[in-house]
Each structure stands twice: as C-alpha cells, then as structure tokens.
Amino acid sequence: MISFAEQFGNRAAEREFGILESSVRYWRKQKEALRNTKSDSRAFRGPKAGKYPALEDELLIYFEELRNDGITFTHDMLQLRARELVKSHNISDNEFKASRGWLRRFMKRKGLSLRRRTTLCQMLPRNFTDNVINFHRHVIRMREEHSYLLSQIGNADQTPAFIDMPRNTSIEKQGV
Secondary structure, three states: OHHHHHHHOHHHHHHHHOOOHHHHHHHHHOHHHHHOOOOOOOOOOOOOOOOOHHHHHHHHHHHHHHHHOOOOOOHHHHHHHHHHHHHHOOOOOOOOOOOHHHHHHHHHHOOEEEEEOOOOOOOOOOOHHHHHHHHHHHHHHHHHHHOOOHHHOOOOOOOOOOOOOOOOEEEEEOOO
8 A cells, every 4th residue: 555655646545445645644654664564463563662762771781780789670760760861861851751651661672570579688799798898998098097096996796777678579680
C-alpha cells in the first residue's frame, strides 16, 4: 500500500484500499521502521528504543557501576539520576519527566527487574579492605600533621544500628 501511495498519491491509495488518507500519510512517515519489522509480527508497536537512547545508556552504565560496588537501587534513585542527566544533556523539563511509566519501560528495554529482599544481611563492598586501609592511613597522617597524642584518639567499638531500614525491593538485572 505504501508503494501504491508513493506511485499514485495518498488519496488514490485511500480510494483503492478503503483506508483513511491520514493513515496512509502516517504509514508513509514510518516506512523504514515498518519495512524493518518482522514479517510474522501481528502488530507494529514502534521502535524498541526510548526517545533519548544516549541518556538511557548513560543511566544504565551508572546503574551497573554502582551495582557492582554492592549498592542497591530503588525506583527513586534511578529517577533522580535520570533527572540529573536530563540537565547535562540540555533536555527541557517539559520534554522529559522521568515518570514511573518511563522508568518501567526503561527497565523493560534494558533488562532490569524489581527484586525482593530475602535477608537483612548485606554484603560488604568489594573495596572494603582498601577503604579500611585508607582510613587508617588518614588517621595516622592527621595524628602526625596535628601532633595528636594517642590518648586523644578513641575507638568506638559498638554495633552499628541503622536508623532507616533497607527497602524490601531493589532493581537488578534479569536472571541474576
């Protein structure tokens, strides 16, 4: 039908196939996307990429980096980061809202899912020992720099109590 419309015009295609001219125009605009669709597909639901793929790729990289460090993610954290990235990509707030619907579709496109917490225990970050060593070096450096006495340095040997409990859900790659 698109070939017919290109050869004879949109109105002629409307008369020939009994389809509204506006539909013919709309399909002609989508010509390449429609031709690249699988032939056994029952419906064309548009491209499988978001409106801002560079922003989404950058958000996914951010997610993967922090997730590898053992940080759990929530919907709110991803939405907040997406809103920060929007400013760096010079996209207006009216064009992109980082809504829950957008986040749900983003997660589906990038293979992310919402996972439930199964235990209260959390794994230590991968760089835990490096952080402890760096902290010891910092304390020694401060002691030398300010001439602190050993009696002025204390150690709190207590069990940490978290004021806010971790959430019951987090975002993770599908299949993990």
